[in-house]
Amino acid sequence: MRITGIRSRLVELPLDAPFRPAWGRGRVQTTLVLVVFEVGTDQGVVGLGAAHGGLEAQIAVDRFVTPHLIGQDPARIETLAGIIRDAEILGPPPYCMEIPLWDILGKAAGLPVSRLWGGASDRVRAYCSTGELRTPDERADGVARLVEEGFTAVKLRFHHDDPRDDIVVAEAVRAAVGRGVELMVDANQAGADPGVGGHAVWDFRTALWVGRELERLEYAWLEEPLPRHDWTGLARLRDRLDAIKLAGGEDNHGLHEFRLLLERGCFDVLQPDAVKSETLSGIRHLAAFAELSGVDVIPHTWGNGLGMLVHLHLAAALPNCGYLEYPHDPPSGLTASARDRMLTEPLTVDTEGYVHVPDRPGFGFVLDEDLVAHHTVHTIERGDCGFAVAEGSAT
Ligand SMILES: [Mg+2]
Known part of the structure; x- marks a missing residue:
């Protein structure tokens, strides 16, 4: 199996009420921001993951991780983890990019990742x-x-x-x-x-x-x-x-x-x-x-x-x-x-x-695609991202 393309979507979801974190005095949070990553393979399996971050996380992964993942076998996680760890000194930590790889492996094996x-x-x-x-x-x-x-x-x-x-x-x-x-x-x-x-x-x-x-x-x-x-x-x-x-x-x-x-x-x-x-x-x-x-x-x-x-x-x-x-x-x-x-x-x-733990292969992510699409503010696609967006949510 080979990684053929990586899509990332920066999503900003409004909160129904403000949140005032105890650790950030004076800060009022009104949105929940995340980056959804989809890693496509030549066998049709798509792995999902997400960063708890914004544009900075999306760009750091695109610059320092994505070029080294495309073309690689996603099952070689110990090897690819080295690439991900090395990129840590170059920008926001990109550790989240191991998540889609385990999601792919779980889906390919037909097992929840925990099992x-x-x-x-x-x-x-x-x-x-x-x-x-x-x-x-x-x-x-x-x-x-x-x-x-x-x-x-x-x-x-x-x-x-x-x-x-x-x-x-x-x-x-x-x-x-x-x-x-x-x-x-x-x-x-x-x-x-x-x-x-x-x-x-x-x-x-x-x-x-x-x-x-x-x-x-x-x-x-x-x-x-x-x-x-x-x-x-x-x-x-x-x-x-x-x-x-x-x-x-x-x-x-x-x-x-x-x-x-x-x-x-x-x-x-x-x-x-x-x-x-x-x-x-x-x-x-x-x-x-x-x-x-x-x-x-x-x-x-x-x-x-x-x-x-x-x-x-x-x-x-x-x-x-x-x-x-x-x-x-x-x-x-x-x-x-x-x-x-x-x-x-x-x-x-x-x-x-x-x-x-959901009894679904991989991590069991099922995205609300309509909602994510509606609130996506920035998308980056590298390699062959011909896989349908919805396919990323399926097993
Ligand atoms: Mg804590």
């Missing part, structure tokens, strides 16, 4: 990942409603100027839902997001104080409490805390950084993202070493339904995972239905809080 990887599980427990700052009452009521929707685990954001105000929210939520619900906190302290007003930056002692408060409240993990390259600070913090786990890694790049995070003992939970931080093959290698160190690999996911499906298959295949990050924060515009709007079938949780 191709030997995954035994056909469903993964979701944790609802919220994104906005709310008052203690609003957040407590909101989490109680999420529990009614079926979630058994929920993650909050901490971004008040005074972390004591964040702890008040965490206390209200714990009081509202009791001990039966797993709760986590994402501090988003790994880097400074260029929000309009900046954000309160924690030092080591603040992170330690917050971690101890969250231990008192029986929270499961504290995510990104310190800068992403502060190997020493993270390891020291993990040492000083007892019950609570430390999580992070979503914006670390490359296996070399994850090796350092593992070797230095920075985290209990590594959160690589197959779109942002490493290729799928790289993450699977990492997961094997993490398992030997007693560290879980629970992929980060945000952005769009295609990324969700990819991480669902990955989570179902990894023995040391157990969770799927499930971005959803009503009544903001960032909800599961907005996140998955480009798919004909959004991912939902069952009554026990699990997301089921």
